Amino acid sequence: MTEQQSLASLSSSADTASSKEPDYRAIHSAMPSVFRIALPVPLPTLFDYLPPTVGEPGVGSRVLVPFGRSKAVGVVVQADVPAQVGSAKLKRVLRVLDDAPLLDPELMQSLAWAADYWLGAPGEAYANALPLLLREDKPLPETQEPIWALTIAGRSALDAGSRRGGSQALLQTLLAGPMSASGLDTALPGWRPAARRLAEAGLIERGKVMPAPGFSASAPKLSMHAEQEAAVAEVTEAFGRFQPFLLDGVTGSGKTEVYLSLIERSLAAGRQALLLVPEIGLAPQTVRRLRERLGVPVEVLHSNLAEGERARAWLRMRSGEAKVVLGTRSAVFTPLPYAGLIIVDEEHDGAYKQQEGFRYHARDLALVRARALQVPVLLGSATPSLESLANVEAGRYRALHLRSRPAATQPPRVQIIDMRAQRLEHGLSPALLHAVDETIARGEQVLVFRNRRGYAPVLLCHGCGWHAECPRCEHALTLHAAWRKLVCHHCDLQAPVPAACPACGSQDLKPQGQGTERLEEALAAHFRAVPVLRIDRETTRRRDAFEQLLGNLQQDAPAILVGTQMLAKGHDLPNLTLVAIVGVDEGLLSVDFRSGERLAQLVVQVAGRAGRARKPGRVLLQTHHPDHPLLRTLLAQGYASAAKELLAERRQTGLPPYGHQLLLRCEAHQRATVDAFLAEACAALPVVDGLQIAGPMPAPMPLRAGRQRGQLLIESASRRDLHAAARPWSMLLAQLPNARKVRWSLDVDPIDLY
């Protein structure tokens, strides 16, 4: 991470004139004083407006301004600065929306830093930070959320048993007392349609005032083991100042307990805490665990939240009414006026990087905010990113370790199954099937992990070798048997399954390879006595389906789970003792320099699902490359050793985290247009020492959804040099002759080159 960029450097990128420290008085007489405003448009500038006729907005306040032929809501970034053009060209702020700034100085400063670092349009950074409702020309919503209560008629209906299903469940839930919408989200996921029906029938009603909070910590506290105590003590000691920590502990080692204990201490000091999790970590189970333990309201922020609730949670944190927020990526923008602590769980997770529009990284922004707020920041993972490990190595982060698993007797035993020369049954080896058989015979549960959904990744003609391909991507189409469709996993194109080969007419079309759907079918046919549950994006499309599917397993009866990486986290399944990992070979052979790191993380995360309770766990890894050095190290010595080897390779090759990258992506219908733009961009790159340029070249996936794709990769051993070139360059790109004919984007620290 570079030094903090001042706000001044941000606006100077919008207009270089203002950075030359003009004689203020001299200019003041000639030039009017203006407000410099961030507007939600993808342009790399701020916009100047004359003061409103009524009111004086402060920095961080929202204003309504005329923009083009309509109006826009923007945020004041600088107030009362001399304009660069005469007043004839300037328009006036129409209205001040906030008497007091909505965004405090710290958030303004961190956003400016973020826009500058990730080369985003300043307005887009603000648009990411503000919940949608707060970007509109409307009064701020009340911070109290609606609550729901039974009416007298509702009570009678419940007694009479006249309602069924979801309606009945909601009435039953509200019998204990009125509940808030977020309370219902946890207690009774999917309650809204029933609420609508019951409200129309007059059986429940919506109110505003929550009865006495009634929160009290109900879950018993565990007595922490020595390593947990040590971790908590070290972080607590850093309260009140900036200090990053990396908490490295295998799944089940008690990291969440450490978070809870630290949040409790932060609360006891009257301070707010922010806990970031990847999307998958937001299972209602986690939310419940937090609420029960902390005994205070916990705000939950994620992308599926209703806009009103999102805005309310944000405002409650801003006012200090709320003390704890648990959220995914964009929750990193929550105001924290009374900040005490920031925690990033599963810090290695790629979901923290936004992959479109404003391409920020929530973990990195969490560090920047912690520094601005002068609070400790705790990154936790069973499989830390190489970036964070390098920061520990460089002394920037302090490492904390949890080596034992309190609940388990022993770590799972990991074995490789050599698939070569084996007779496979739908991709499953005899040894693997045998282990599954043994496990369910003992009455335990099995997880079969395959990171590929669908029935088969390829549909091949046995007659002539033709295979079904997406015409828009030139990649094999995946066969989805239940839907009777071929689907492109890159562009979502869907096509019917042909009855005969379109090339030779043969009807001998064979699915090649296995997806989760096929494994589910094969396992269900082989093990008829136990339920086989598939968990992937298809079977969990419906909200809460994931929880429900896993909920079915909690009775601990023997069962087989088949699924993608959605299964790497979530419910604790104490009776799950065997994890079989199939089909990781793609990860070993991929050209992406991060694929080794990703594979190691995935294997360890999935393996961590085995043996979480008292029963010993076992992990089988089925591969055609049993001697691959990465697998060998990982299995014999563990993640830390594998990561060390991967880091040594990165250092030798100058790749991140030892080198720094900036990727210019470009796509258009014609290859020639892509090439022309990238050539112009390459020529426009400022001359800075120590930059390495790779390309212009076709993207690793040169065609996608019918568009030709290309890229230019800029690398440097020095972050400073890279940004010195990147900032002016990003301003020039939009003006290049071919810029309007292509779609282009810049990605600072890209996490994939795809």
Ligand code: ADP
């Ligand atoms: P992680 O977040 O590292 O996966 P958790 O904090 O969820 O680990 O802990 C895993 C399991 O161990 C949970 O069931 C938790 O309640 C239990 N646990 C954690 N710490 C302790 C402790 N000190 N004593 C007993 N059980 C513990």
Ligand code: ZN
């Ligand atoms: Zn054919």
Ligand code: ZN
């Ligand atoms: Zn496609």
